[in-house]
Amino acid sequence: MGLKTKDLVGIKGLDRDDIELILETASGFKDILGRDIKKVPALRGRTTVNLFYEPSTRTRTSFELAAKRLSTDVINISVSTSSIVKGETLQDTALTVQALGADFIIVRHACSGVPHFLAPRLKASVVNAGDGTNEHPTQALLDLFTIREKRGKIEGLDVVIVGDILHSRVAKSNIYALKKLGARVRLIGPPTLVPPALGELGVEIFSDMDRGLEDADIIMMLRIQMERQDKGFFPSTVEYFRNWGLTKRRMGRAKKNAVVMHPGPMNRGVEIASDVADGKHSVILDQVTNGLAVRMAVLYLLGGVRG
Amino acid sequence: MKALVQNGRLIDPLQGIDEICDIHIEGGRIQEVRKRGGAEARKKKNPAVRAARLPGYQVIDATGMYVVPGLIDLHVHLREPGFEHKETIKTGTGAAARGGFTSVCCMPNTRPVNDNASVTEFILSKARVEGSCSVLPIGAITKGQKGEELAEFSLMREAGCVAFSDDGRPVMDSLLMRRALEYSRVHDLPVISHCEDLALAASGVMNEGLLSVTLGLRGTPAQAEEIMVARDISLAELTGGRLHIAHVSTAGSVEIIRAAKRRGIADVTAETCPHYFSITEEAVREYDANAKVNPPLRRQSDVEAIREGLRDGVIDAIATDHAPHHRDEKEGEFDLAPSGISGLETAVGLAMRLVADGVLSMTMLVEKMAVNPARIVGNGGGTLKPGADADLVIIDPRREYRVDAGDFASKGRNTPFGGWLLPAVPVVTIWKGKVYTWE
Numbered sequence: 001m002g003l004k005t006k007d008l009v010g011i012k013g014l015d016r017d018d019i020e021l022i023l024e025t026a027s028g029f030k031d032i033l034g035r036d037i038k039k040v041p042a043l044r045g046r047t048t049v050n051l052f053y054e055p056s057t058r059t060r061t062s063f064e065l066a067a068k069r070l071s072t073d074v075i076n077i078s079v080s081t082s083s084i085v086k087g088e089t090l091q092d093t094a095l096t097v098q099a100l101g102a103d104f105i106i107v108r109h110a111c112s113g114v115p116h117f118l119a120p121r122l123k124a125s126v127v128n129a130g131d132g133t134n135e136h137p138t139q140a141l142l143d144l145f146t147i148r149e150k151r152g153k154i155e156g157l158d159v160v161i162v163g164d165i166l167h168s169r170v171a172k173s174n175i176y177a178l179k180k181l182g183a184r185v186r187l188i189g190p191p192t193l194v195p196p197a198l199g200e201l202g203v204e205i206f207s208d209m210d211r212g213l214e215d216a217d218i219i220m221m222l223r224i225q226m227e228r229q230d231k232g233f234f235p236s237t238v239e240y241f242r243n244w245g246l247t248k249r250r251m252g253r254a255k256k257n258a259v260v261m262h263p264g265p266m267n268r269g270v271e272i273a274s275d276v277a278d279g280k281h282s283v284i285l286d287q288v289t290n291g292l293a294v295r296m297a298v299l300y301l302l303g304g305v306r307g
Numbered sequence: 308m309k310a311l312v313q314n315g316r317l318i319d320p321l322q323g324i325d326e327i328c329d330i331h332i333e334g335g336r337i338q339e340v341r342k343r344g345g346a347e348a349r350k351k352k353n354p355a356v357r358a359a360r361l362p363g364y365q366v367i368d369a370t371g372m373y374v375v376p377g378l379i380d381l382h383v384h385l386r387e388p389g390f391e392h393k394e395t396i397k398t399g400t401g402a403a404a405r406g407g408f409t410s411v412c413c414m415p416n417t418r419p420v421n422d423n424a425s426v427t428e429f430i431l432s433k434a435r436v437e438g439s440c441s442v443l444p445i446g447a448i449t450k451g452q453k454g455e456e457l458a459e460f461s462l463m464r465e466a467g468c469v470a471f472s473d474d475g476r477p478v479m480d481s482l483l484m485r486r487a488l489e490y491s492r493v494h495d496l497p498v499i500s501h502c503e504d505l506a507l508a509a510s511g512v513m514n515e516g517l518l519s520v521t522l523g524l525r526g527t528p529a530q531a532e533e534i535m536v537a538r539d540i541s542l543a544e545l546t547g548g549r550l551h552i553a554h555v556s557t558a559g560s561v562e563i564i565r566a567a568k569r570r571g572i573a574d575v576t577a578e579t580c581p582h583y584f585s586i587t588e589e590a591v592r593e594y595d596a597n598a599k600v601n602p603p604l605r606r607q608s609d610v611e612a613i614r615e616g617l618r619d620g621v622i623d624a625i626a627t628d629h630a631p632h633h634r635d636e637k638e639g640e641f642d643l644a645p646s647g648i649s650g651l652e653t654a655v656g657l658a659m660r661l662v663a664d665g666v667l668s669m670t671m672l673v674e675k676m677a678v679n680p681a682r683i684v685g686n687g688g689g690t691l692k693p694g695a696d697a698d699l700v701i702i703d704p705r706r707e708y709r710v711d712a713g714d715f716a717s718k719g720r721n722t723p724f725g726g727w728l729l730p731a732v733p734v735v736t737i738w739k740g741k742v743y744t745w746e
Contacts, residue, residue: 012521089638089639090639091638110642111641112641112642113522113523113524113640113641116593116594131523133523134522135523197516197517197520200517201517201521
């Protein structure tokens with residue numbers, strides 16, 4: 001059993017069966033993570049390289065731990081963004097990493113399309129850990145896993161994604177994944193940050209948060225980058241919170257058993273009120289735990305492809 | 308050096324000729340154009356036989372082929388001085404000759420910028436020694452292309468510049484653009500505008516739309532071009548200056564130019580490039596930086612509008628915007644790759660697709676690629692009248708060409724057309740009587 005492709009560059013390239021396989025496999029790994037001994041020998045002798053061109057703690061740590069739980073050796077390489085412009089070319093760096101014997105290259109980069117550039121040029125399996133504003137496929141997979149865990153299904157649910165959709169690779173991957181699995185998707189946010197073109201994908205777009213939240217099953221909040229204010233996407237974080245912040249009052253618009261998610265790190269008081277973030281609807285910490293199981297599943301299944 | 312191009316179908320709109328002719332070339336000039344068709348012509352001695360008897364005549368059989376005035380490219384980047392790793396005057400003019408061009412107008416964004424007579428003189432002296440076609444330099448509108456003060460138009464013109472442009476860097480200051488159009492009236496040379504509102508373009512790397520959003524690439528809306536097309540036409544109207552709009556890429560721009568031409572109050576001409584009438588933004592779907600170009604590739608509706616603009620005369624010229632880059636610069640992150648397509652060697656083939664599709668007649672193609680460009684820069688070319696420079700190209704309409712960037716004469720292998728089968732190809736280029744034959 002394995003995936004049909006050598007790499008995981010995005011949700012766009014997966015079909016429903018691929019996604020189901022990953023989620024099912026992750027479920028098995030989640031059981032293992034509940035045991036005393038959390039390590040399995042599945043990929044012993046393999047090498048995983050975290051090649052991160054953007055600073056990251058959460059995603060890098062999650063991949064690192066996932067790879068270690070599968071008994072691969074792990075190396076972390078952080079390339080500062082300044083050397084992208086001047087130093088070694090992307091291809092040279094990647095080939096160097098491969099020459100060190102990497103079987104898995106987990107790549108994060110500020111430029112969209114970097115995993116797509118590397119995948120056909122490398123023998124190693126390339127896993128996209130976030131590329132520019134394009135995709136963050138393992139985040140979407142762990143979100144799906146969490147939704148299914150909490151609600152037992154994905155098909156037919158009303159999922160809203162709130163915030164800076166334009167720049168969010170998490171939102172993009174989730175839109176594709178949720179549509180593939182039959183959820184209804186609504187996007188909520190300031191019109192400056194929600195590209196109307198996405199309507200062509202069959203999602204609904206709202207600028208009015210109260211209307212958009214009506215009877216929602218799942219509420220995915222996105223992190224607001226402070227620099228968007230400087231670029232004029234919205235006037236202030238105070239006004240942003242007034243219009244699109246998730247508060248207890250607004251939660252009343254959604255279904256009673258609605259689930260609140262956030263990929264982290266959160267800006268408390270900007271996109272989400274603390275009492276909601278820490279409240280009974282929140283599954284934010286489950287997302288972190290599930291991320292480990294999902295990333296183990298991805299590495300395991302890609303490892304299967306390489307034989 | 309004497310040559311006879313015989314039995315080809317000469318298309319020379321300025322002489323009103325579209326028929327089988329023999330062309331005598333001597334001393335780098337057209338001696339005589341003799342029509343084959345009429346009864347009177349048949350009575351005369353067969354010129355081929357006569358030529359064969361004359362020593363020193365090179366006879367070129369153009370049977371079944373088009374013979375057209377040498378093509379003139381209003382928009383190329385030769386990269387020299389300063390970026391010789393991308394292209395040189397030698398390789399760029401070599402690529403031009405290979406592509407059927409006998410004159411190219413080179414943009415000033417070299418290092419140093421061609422914003423003064425000494426750089427113009429350097430380019431021309433280099434071209435005289437190493438060139439395989441005529442080089443017509445375009446001077447910068449502003450010093451250093453910085454958009455702050457006007458460059459020395461008159462001195463550059465004396466040195467040989469044929470137009471002014473800050474190509475690649477729009478003149479964002481409307482007052483300065485007004486001054487440029489006003490001042491250029493001294494010389495009757497066109498100001499060529501790269502129409503892009505930089506603020507609105509917001510560092511976009513492709514066309515804005517669903518595709519840019521789903522690829523996670525910053526998009527540039529069509530309006531970033533159209534606003535500046537409208538602005539510059541207004542300024543041309545205000546000043547009476549000659550405006551030439553570079554690389555039109557959107558349906559909206561075509562519409563704005565069409566309206567201006569109908570009103571007839573501004574002196575405006577326009578060009579587009581083969582990639583804008585051949586491919587869409589879909590070419591970047593796999594993050595192929597060879598399809599990264601500025602302005603960006605647009606949508607099918609834009610392609611259709613540009614084809615219509617060429618057909619109905621709104622767009623006067625087809626220029627290549629030949630923008631060679633080194634392979635290493637195009638390989639890697641899409642965001643960081645420079646914009647541009649190496650276009651000289653695919654232009655004729657792509658333009659001939661317009662003929663195959665019934666968008667242009669052969670006569671119109673010659674107008675777009677030779678007659679009108681010659682008129683816009685006033686170089687006297689675009690025709691094979693006796694006495695004119697012997698600049699011509701022979702195009703074989705039965706010889707298909709499979710594009711292989713590895714075979715380009717240009718150093719720039721950056722093309723999104725690799726592997727395309729083009730319907731026709733230049734087989735002979737004659738520049739000032741010098742014959743280049745392409746295998």
